[in-house]
Amino acid sequence: MEKILVIEDSSDMQEMLVNLLSPKYQITSAYSGTEGLLLFNQVPFSLIILDRMLPGKSGAEVLAAIRLTSQIPVIILTALDDASEIxxxxxxxANDYITKPFNIDELSARITVQLRNTAPQQSKVLTYRKITLNSAQFIISNGQHQCSLKKKELAIIQLLFSHPNTIFTKEHLYETIWNEPFLDNENTINxxxxxxxxxxxxxxxxxxxxETIVSSLIILP
Incomplete structure (x- = not known):
């Protein structure tokens, strides 16, 4: 069952969404932006429903923080039909939005579309030894323990995990990941x-x- 994080400060709205969506999805509720980000960093969710107005961190701040490490689908809930703000x-x-009050069938359809669009990405999971890389979620994990990755970190480890026992020079690694000449960028890659x-x-x-071998890298067997 796919996991959805609902970040919404209204108890009534949370209760309604849990009742309507829980038969099909596993719903986790967060009542503030801060709580939402804490849960997001602890649990690998498939989709986030994010309210625009939140106590603590605003919806915009939460979205910005999520996008630093993940491309998880995010659907915005808003009481305003302001084209500029949307x-x-x-x-x-944000991947999509829906204005309050909304039709639950419409929200359900939007959720289905987003999960369907990201399904191929979510299947891109690589495992090496005890570490599993989920490129869709920007995380590496070992059982229940996980760490978030930044974009360049994800690209590096994805390349290395895809080619175990292969030696890469730092120059090759940099030019492949950054897509620009290596020049004097050894400190960046280090x-x-x-x-x-x-x-x-x-x-x-x-x-x-x-392991670093002189100026090269290798994933150990």
Whole structure:
């Protein structure tokens, strides 16, 4: 059953959404932007329903934080039918929106469309040793424990996990991921690799996943 995070401060709205959607989806409720982001970073959800007006962090702030690490589908709930404001949310990374009051069949259809559109991405899961990479969610995990990845970190580990036991020069790695000449960017790649090593070690301290050999890299067998 796919998991949906509903970030909405209205108890009545939360209750209605849980009652209507729970037969088909596993619903988790958050009543503030801060709580929503905390849950988002702890649980791999398939979709987020996000209210525009929230206590703590606003809907716009929550969306911006989510888009730093994930392309998970986000549907905005808004009481306003303001084309300009809706356009801002869409440009900021929202996948869809629906205005209150809404028809539950319409919301259900919009959820189905978003999940269908992202299904191929969500199937892109790579596992190496004890670490599983979910590229759709921008996370690496070991059982119930997980770490979020930034875009470049995701691209690096996706490349390395797809080609285990393969040696990559830092120059090749940089030009493949950044899509620009390497020049004098060794420090940039070193910082990203250091962050990745730290996250991998947090999840599995028993194995060494990335080793530097002179100026090259290799995923250990």
């Amino acid at each position: 356009a801002q949310f869409l440009l900021a990374g 910082v990203h690799l250091s962050n990745l090593r730290h996250k991998l070690n947090q999840l599995d301290p028993t194995h060494k996943y990335i």
